Amino acid sequence: MTNPTAAMLVIGDEILSGRTRDANMYHLAGQLTEQGINLKEVRVVSDDPAAIIAAIRTLSEGYAHVFTSGGIGPTHDDITADCIAEAFCAPISIRDDARAILQAHYDTQQQPLNDARLRMARIPDGATLIDNPVSKAPGFTLRNVHVMAGVPSIFQAMLASVLPSLTGGHPLISQTYRVERGEGDIAAPLGALAHAFPALSIGCYPFQKDGLFGANIVIRGTDTGLLDEAMVRLQKEFPA
Amino acid sequence: MTNPTAAMLVIGDEILSGRTRDANMYHLAGQLTEQGINLKEVRVVSDDPAAIIAAIRTLSEGYAHVFTSGGIGPTHDDITADCIAEAFCAPISIRDDARAILQAHYDTQQQPLNDARLRMARIPDGATLIDNPVSKAPGFTLRNVHVMAGVPSIFQAMLASVLPSLTGGHPLISQTYRVERGEGDIAAPLGALAHAFPALSIGCYPFQKDGLFGANIVIRGTDTGLLDEAMVRLQKEFPA
Structure with missing residues (x-):
């Protein structure tokens, strides 16, 4: 079984201008x-409808x-919902279920559900709401x-609501092995190892610390047995 | 004058697997x-030639x-140089100028310039080298x-070598104003402000801290006078 694929689209001028460091x-x-x-x-794209719509169409077609x-x-720069609707030619309007969630929330807060806040109840037809336990707007x-x-605490909470409903694959397992040799000395044996285990992904991440050259070698895959086998071979090649 | 545009391509499985947090x-x-x-x-794409080549072609055409x-x-997973060459149909081989830099470096380190290290001298025909004061490989x-x-200290050093050679535009200036009101109360006046100053980018970044709701409003643009004018209007709308 091949694991399902995914893509991410980060939307916001604040990331591209360097004001905010993305955490999501x-x-x-x-x-x-x-x-x-x-x-x-x-x-990562800016708050530009054409850019958002084009990216959504491409990524939605290319990944699961x-x-x-x-x-x-x-606020006026919050245009994602309308762009998603346009990308899929879906009608969009204030939906009763989303409005009810917001109404209950702002009633509790003793704040008015004004036009601006009501924009957060604009949901494309056919969409399923994602629960937002932090600030309610779904x-x-x-x-x-x-x-x-985009707010990291809310992104994380929403993701936790969504993930259990998705069919995953075999979890990707990784093992790391630290080698205190220059990357240029590691490269050839590592290339041979990668060639011998085509089902595994083998990465080499060099470091340089206190005058010491080395690299963390990371082997990733979904088959634990194969991973162990490659790791034994690696340790034999570069004894600790 | 319109400012020149740019795009970034981050290459690496380690970012997409969540092993490494991108800093570049x-x-x-x-x-x-x-x-x-x-x-x-x-x-951000994985260490996959087809993905790298397609992204390079698209971004190179779309941005300055x-x-x-x-x-x-x-190492074997370092395939960027070959992908760039292929994207532009440029021949690639070990270049003498790059080899000389590496030779001098590894001589000093008393390490051999082996085949793996020589790969770092593979440079497409017609390319200009970027200086790497940290670890030499250009x-x-x-x-x-x-x-x-990809190593942040080297990325930063290389960027510092490249940036002075590029023609920039008017620096993008930003001013931030903190409003201690819910984003839903800010939205309507802010939308009007954005409408009145189409040359400026006006963003609203909500926060919630110790039970206090508020937002940082960031106005960005290249015209200082216009920026000041918008800021005065904003402060009048939401007095401190």
Whole structure:
């Protein structure tokens, strides 16, 4: 069985201008790997409808799942929901189920559910709501696209709501082995190892610390037996 | 004058598997913004030749500059240079100028310049080398694509070598104003402000801290006078 694939679309000028350091990509990558879903591509685009719509169409066609972050709040630059609707030619309007969630929340907060806040109840037809235990305004899933907030605590909470509903594959397991040799000395034997185990992904991540050259060699795969076998071979090649 | 555009391509399985948290995107975004170059898109792809080549072609056509990070070391998974060559149908081989740099470096280190290390001297025809003061193995620029290492300290050093040679635009200036009101109360006046100043980018970044709701409103643009004018209007709308 091949593991399902996924892509992520990060939406927001604040990431591209360097004002904000994205935290959601790293979180999503770790979570998907645990669940056996292969994150194959990430794109970051600005708050530009044409760019968002084009990316959504391409990624939705190319991968089993697409996760978006950002642009679903109440302000004028929150255009993600409308772009998703347009990407799939789906009608979009204020939906009763989403409005009810917001109404209950703002009643509790003793704040008015004004026009701006009501924008957060704009959900494309046919979408399923994603629960937001942090600040209530829901995300949604339309087709294979999961639309979530950009604020990391909310993104993480929404992802936790979505992930259990997705069919994962064999979890990707990784083992790391530290070799205190220059990367140029490691390269040839490592290439041979990668050639001998085509089902595994073998990466070499060099470090240089206190004048010491070395590399962390990471072997990734879904077959524990194969992984162990490669690791034994690696340790024989570079004894500790 | 419109500012030049740019895109970034991050190459590496380790980012997509969640093993490594990318640091280069945030650094590049900040540096480009200072120089008046608009970073419009970032893509992250795995160590897969087809994915790298397709992304390079698309981004190189779409933007004035492309910056890549990752995949230029000596190991089997370092395939960026060959992919760039293929993307532009340029021949690639071990180049004398790059070999001389490596030879001098490894002589000093009393380490052999073996086949693996020599791979780092594979540079496409027509490319200009990018200086690497950290670990010597050079990056390169081919057409409008600047190819740099993934290790953050080396990426940053290479970027510092490249940036002064690029023609920037008006630096993008930003001003931030903190409003201690819920985002839903801010949205309508902010939308009107954005409408009144179409040349400025106005973003709203909510926070929630110790039970306090608020948002940082960030106004970005290249015209200081216009920025000040918008900021005065904003402060009048939401007095401190």
